[in-house]
Amino acid sequence: TNVLQFIKFDQMMDMVATVRLKDSFMSINTTPASSVSQKVIPVWLSDGISTMQWPVDADAYTPLHLKSLEEMGIMRGETCQSSHMCPCSGLSSFSEFVSHLPKSLEKFLNADSDGDARYFSLVAIALVLLGNGYTDEAHALVAPLSYPQKLPFGYDPSENAYSIVSEDARSFASYAHSLVHRREGPHVGEFRQTGFANARYWSSIVLCSPGADSLPGYEIRDAILKLASETFSHSPSVQQWIERHDVATQPADESHFEARPLHELCETVLQQKESDHELQNFCQQAIQREVRILLAHALQKAGFDVNARGYD
Secondary structure, eight states: OGGGGGOOOOGGOOOOOOBBSSSSSOOOOOOOOTTSOBBBHHHHHHHHHHHHHOOOOOOOOOEEEEHHHHHHHHHHHHHOOOOOOOOOOOOOSSHHHTTTTTTHHHHHHOOOOOHHHHHHHHHHHHHHHHTTTTEEEEEEEHHHOOSOOTTTTTTTTTHHHHHOHHHHHHHHHHHHHHHHHHHTSSOOOOOBBBBHHHHHHHHHHHHTTTTTOOOHHHHHHHHHHHHHHHTSSOOOHHHHHHTTHHHHHHHTTOOOOHHHHHHHHHHHHHHHHSSOOOHHHHHHHHHHHHHHHHHHHHHHHHHHHHTTTTOO
C-alpha cells in the first residue's frame, strides 16, 4: 500500500538537526536475533562512527543534489581513479570507503547472505554517511528502501528493494530518510518543499508504517527525558519544551516515538534571534541520543556486535 498518499506536506511543521557522535554509544536494551551471527564492525565503519557530527548551526545544512553515488564521487573529487577492483577489504578509514563507492559498498554487502541484514546494513551506513556530511550518499541508500517509485539517484542493485524489504527495515529506512532531510534544512528540494517539510513528512510516514513497532521509540524518548531531568533540570526553556509536547506523558510501552517535536525544536534553535544556549545544547544532545540509539539498533539488526571493541 502506498501510504504516501495519506500525508500532506501542508500538515507538517519544519525542522533540522545535527550532533556530535564521538563518545562511546549508550547501552541499549536489545537482544540479538539468535538466527544472525554477531559480526565485528569493520575498522572503516568504526572510524566513520567516531567522526560523526551533527551541528545545528546554519552552515550545517546542505542542499540535496539528487545524484547517484558515482556522480557524487565525481562532484566531491573522491572517486577511486584506479581501473582495477578497489582493495575494499583492506580499508582502514571511512573516507577510503566513501572514495571507493559504490564498489566498496557492493563488496561489503556481498558478505551478507541474509537479505534483511543487507538492508539494515544499508540503513546503518546511511546514518554514518549522514553524520560525516555525505547527505546525498545517505539519501541514495535509504530512498529505494522507503520510496516505492524508482529514483535515478537511488542505489538499488536488486532493482526492486522497496517491494522485497521487510516492514521493519523499511521503517528504519524511513526514519533515516527523515534525518537526511533534516540535514537539508531550509533548502528547497524534492516536491518544491524545504528539507524541514520533507523531514516532517517522513516522520509521519514512520508513525503510520507497519514496522513502526520495531523502532526503538521508547528508548529514544526515555533517553531524552533522562537528559532533560538530569542535565537540563535548571533550564526553563527545556522544561517548557518537555511539557508543551507531552513527552513525559506518553505510555511507557508506546514504541512510536513522536519525532516531530524534535524537528520543531531544531527549527526553533535555528531561527533564534538571541541564542538560548541551554536550549541549543539540549537540542544537540537530544538528537545525539536519538541517532546513537537508532544506529545501534540498525547495526544489531544487521548482525553486528555493538558491544565489541571498535564500536565507540
